[in-house]
Amino acid sequence: MHMDFEREIYLDHAAATPLDARVREAMEPFLIERFFNPSAPYAPAWETRHTFEAARADLAHAIGAKPAEVIITAGATESVNLAFGVLQAAQTHVITTTIEHSAVMACAKAYPHTLVPVNHHGLVDPADVRAAITPDTRLVSIGLANNEIGTVQPLRAISEVVNNVRQERLLAGNTTPLYLHSDASQCAGQLDVNVSTLGVDMLTLNAAKIYGPKQVGLLWVARGVQLMPLVLGGGQERGLRSGTENVAGAVGFAKALQIVVEGRKDEAARLIQLRKSLQRQLTEAFPDAVVSGHKKHCLPGLLHISFPGLDAERLVYLLESEGVYVATGAACAANKATRSHVLEAIGLPPEVADGSLRLTLGRLSTEENTARAAEIITRVVRDEYARINPSRPLSDSGVE
Amino acid sequence: MHMDFEREIYLDHAAATPLDARVREAMEPFLIERFFNPSAPYAPAWETRHTFEAARADLAHAIGAKPAEVIITAGATESVNLAFGVLQAAQTHVITTTIEHSAVMACAKAYPHTLVPVNHHGLVDPADVRAAITPDTRLVSIGLANNEIGTVQPLRAISEVVNNVRQERLLAGNTTPLYLHSDASQCAGQLDVNVSTLGVDMLTLNAAKIYGPKQVGLLWVARGVQLMPLVLGGGQERGLRSGTENVAGAVGFAKALQIVVEGRKDEAARLIQLRKSLQRQLTEAFPDAVVSGHKKHCLPGLLHISFPGLDAERLVYLLESEGVYVATGAACAANKATRSHVLEAIGLPPEVADGSLRLTLGRLSTEENTARAAEIITRVVRDEYARINPSRPLSDSGVE
Numbered sequence: 130m131h132m133d134f135e136r137e138i139y140l141d142h143a144a145a146t147p148l149d150a151r152v153r154e155a156m157e158p159f160l161i162e163r164f165f166n167p168s169a170p171y172a173p174a175w176e177t178r179h180t181f182e183a184a185r186a187d188l189a190h191a192i193g194a195k196p197a198e199v200i201i202t203a204g205a206t207e208s209v210n211l212a213f214g215v216l217q218a219a220q221t222h223v224i225t226t227t228i229e230h231s232a233v234m235a236c237a238k239a240y241p242h243t244l245v246p247v248n249h250h251g252l253v254d255p256a257d258v259r260a261a262i263t264p265d266t267r268l269v270s271i272g273l274a275n276n277e278i279g280t281v282q283p284l285r286a287i288s289e290v291v292n293n294v295r296q297e298r299l300l301a302g303n304t305t306p307l308y309l310h311s312d313a314s315q316c317a318g319q320l321d322v323n324v325s326t327l328g329v330d331m332l333t334l335n336a337a338k339i340y341g342p343k344q345v346g347l348l349w350v351a352r353g354v355q356l357m358p359l360v361l362g363g364g365q366e367r368g369l370r371s372g373t374e375n376v377a378g379a380v381g382f383a384k385a386l387q388i389v390v391e392g393r394k395d396e397a398a399r400l401i402q403l404r405k406s407l408q409r410q411l412t413e414a415f416p417d418a419v420v421s422g423h424k425k426h427c428l429p430g431l432l433h434i435s436f437p438g439l440d441a442e443r444l445v446y447l448l449e450s451e452g453v454y455v456a457t458g459a460a461c462a463a464n465k466a467t468r469s470h471v472l473e474a475i476g477l478p479p480e481v482a483d484g485s486l487r488l489t490l491g492r493l494s495t496e497e498n499t500a501r502a503a504e505i506i507t508r509v510v511r512d513e514y515a516r517i518n519p520s521r522p523l524s525d526s527g528v529e
Numbered sequence: 530m531h532m533d534f535e536r537e538i539y540l541d542h543a544a545a546t547p548l549d550a551r552v553r554e555a556m557e558p559f560l561i562e563r564f565f566n567p568s569a570p571y572a573p574a575w576e577t578r579h580t581f582e583a584a585r586a587d588l589a590h591a592i593g594a595k596p597a598e599v600i601i602t603a604g605a606t607e608s609v610n611l612a613f614g615v616l617q618a619a620q621t622h623v624i625t626t627t628i629e630h631s632a633v634m635a636c637a638k639a640y641p642h643t644l645v646p647v648n649h650h651g652l653v654d655p656a657d658v659r660a661a662i663t664p665d666t667r668l669v670s671i672g673l674a675n676n677e678i679g680t681v682q683p684l685r686a687i688s689e690v691v692n693n694v695r696q697e698r699l700l701a702g703n704t705t706p707l708y709l710h711s712d713a714s715q716c717a718g719q720l721d722v723n724v725s726t727l728g729v730d731m732l733t734l735n736a737a738k739i740y741g742p743k744q745v746g747l748l749w750v751a752r753g754v755q756l757m758p759l760v761l762g763g764g765q766e767r768g769l770r771s772g773t774e775n776v777a778g779a780v781g782f783a784k785a786l787q788i789v790v791e792g793r794k795d796e797a798a799r800l801i802q803l804r805k806s807l808q809r810q811l812t813e814a815f816p817d818a819v820v821s822g823h824k825k826h827c828l829p830g831l832l833h834i835s836f837p838g839l840d841a842e843r844l845v846y847l848l849e850s851e852g853v854y855v856a857t858g859a860a861c862a863a864n865k866a867t868r869s870h871v872l873e874a875i876g877l878p879p880e881v882a883d884g885s886l887r888l889t890l891g892r893l894s895t896e897e898n899t900a901r902a903a904e905i906i907t908r909v910v911r912d913e914y915a916r917i918n919p920s921r922p923l924s925d926s927g928v929e
Contacts, residue, residue: 210761235764360607363606454571454574455571
């Protein structure tokens with residue numbers, strides 16, 4: 130099924146993004162003619178090696194890092210797993226939050242861990258992170274922006290906490306390292322992902338979320354961070370992630386990252402306007418609707434809205450039949466029919482959580498199709514309320 | 530640099546293969562229009578899920594397996610690492626050979642292990658495998674065909690050894706499982722890779738070696754084999770390898786595998802003729818040249834030939850300037866300037882090993898360009914012998 134972009138409206142940019150035509154063009158030669166193994170010893174193979182390393186340098190440049198600090202992986206989940214390699218020690222402990230993506234959550238649960246709570250807006254308090262750090266803590270892993278509700282964490286302040294503890298350990302002669310990792314997969318197109326500005330020691334990014342190819346990600350690792358290899362073999366990627374290099378993927382990722390970083394400010398401003406307009410139309414139509422996430426510290430293009438008493442899965446189905454594609458929660462876990470741990474963590478009551486839609490705007494969003502989406506969602510939600518409770522008075526918001 | 534296939538001759542099909550145009554065509558929709566996350570909840574996303582599962586079924590069918598037994602990975606190295614997950618136990622031991630690919634070798638060395646020797650032709654004796662099995666042995670991992678010298682191992686006989694030990698353990702009440710894994714990355718286009726015929730419990734395959742996309746592989750896992758996950762997260766691939774699915778990659782891999790399996794007999798016969806002709810021309814020109822590998826149990830398209838006293842790296846460079854692309858050894862390790870552990874294991878003296886070329890034929894090979902390659906290699910090798918030893922009499926083989 131090909132999308133009919135004139136009619137259909139894609140509101141799930143957080144789950145997947147279409148490949149940018151410029152990215153596709155950059156990858157093209159490496160899909161076909163320049164197929165050589167970068168480790169082979171003749172000149173055309175050396176050229177692919179050179180291209181691959183140039184892509185790594187471009188990726189590093191885009192996040193204010195050095196090329197040697199960038200490990201190219203098969204995606205964000207792999208990057209996260211690689212970052213957790215700092216925990217492989219006898220005495221170990223990791224801190225993350227109650228609202229992390231399943232990749233970080235699953236890795237954390239494989240070690241002694243503490244889940245720091247968040248407030249009703251999904252915000253972590255750096256003081257809570259400080260309080261959770263034990264002498265064995267080696268890693269704090271906190272996503273820059275939450276993938277379900279879009280809350281952006283105060284990473285800089287958390288980084289200061291981590292730095293203070295490092296200083297204390299140094300003075301106390303405790304040689305246990307402590308690192309801050311952030312999964313910023315959702316963010317590169319919308320927030321600043323400069324590693325110095327963020328103050329992190331490791332950063333995960335993903336090409337598939339920024340109009341790049343699937344199955345490519347990176348882990349940026351600050352100099353001095355000691356990682357255990359995730360995949361053993363020929364010793365590629367500094368021995369941390371063996372396997373023949375994905376030249377086309379790296380080239381596409383570099384191009385995609387360059388494009389979104391350069392256009393970020395304008396695109397973020399545009400998405401904020403679209404999201405506000407969508408939110409206004411829906412909350413005016415349904416005053417009982419609950420918008421989750423933080424009003425200010427949020428992903429520009431994400432609107433998480435709950436319609437109390439409705440069934441989100443039914444809404445998804447009804448909207449789909451109108452050509453509007455939305456998510457009920459994190460796409461990664463969507464096929465598991467369990468209630469979102471994120472919504473539970475921010476204290477959303479079950480009857481509200483169960484009627485939640487995640488609407489994520491992006492390049493395919495326009496003023497026209499966002500307004501049209503608002504109309505369709507309003508109609509579908511209104512019909513659902515009428516269906517489940519015919520006697521319920523319509524709200525006084527002008528919807529009829 | 531694009532290859533000029535009229536002039537240039539690619540003799541390194543074991544390192545990388547160009548993408549088949551039919552494979553490319555099959556992948557095309559999933560690179561652009563059908564970009565949806567297979568875990569998303571609306572119909573176009575379900576369709577990509579369905580396509581992905583259909584590709585898995587095609588992959589399974591091509592190797593005589595069931596879809597649920599196929600784990601799709603980011604390549605052979607990752608598949609091998611996943612297979613080694615059976616070793617994560619308190620009492621554990623793995624057996625492999627002295628000539629394995631670096632992926633298996635690196636994984637084996639992370640556990641208590643025994644490296645079974647091979648004979649001068651690179652063949653493993655199943656009796657040696659039997660002798661190496663201890664009560665703690667959980668895995669025997671032996672590549673179907675060696676990637677440097679092309680020797681094909683008696684997997685079926687090794688499988689019988691493994692089965693016998695399993696029976697003995699059952700009778701003795703030893704519940705330690707024992708599995709046979711084979712990395713057949715080099716083989717799918719040239720040998721039978723039906724899992725029942727091979728008698729293995731796990732099989733690694735790679736798309737990039739069979740004219741498919743890079744960064745896709747599979748691990749076939751027989752029912753009942755208990756694996757530890759390699760990558761934790763959203764629970765994709767039965768929880769063994771989390772991360773958003775690579776739909777385009779799986780579709781391309783399935784198409785590529787189907788094509789090579791269907792055409793295998795004809796292509797293998799064609800490659801055998803080409804390789805024999807290449808070998809004849811080179812050994813007639815240089816009677817001192819040493820051909821390694823097994824005369825009968827060998828990959829159809831691989832010729833490993835050593836020119837004693839010459840420097841293979843110089844030969845690669847000289848041949849490259851004539852447009853002939855060859856390898857000195859395993860491409861994965863080629864950039865490390867260490868002597869091949871495979872050639873050491875088969876007892877090739879250093880002065881012979883150092884003058885070794887690996888010539889691998891494949892789809893880009895024709896009678897015409899193989900004959901031309903033989904002429905060019907003959908000329909280059911003859912000139913090199915003349916250069917390093919001007920007084921050395923020319924062989925009586927008609928070369929002048």
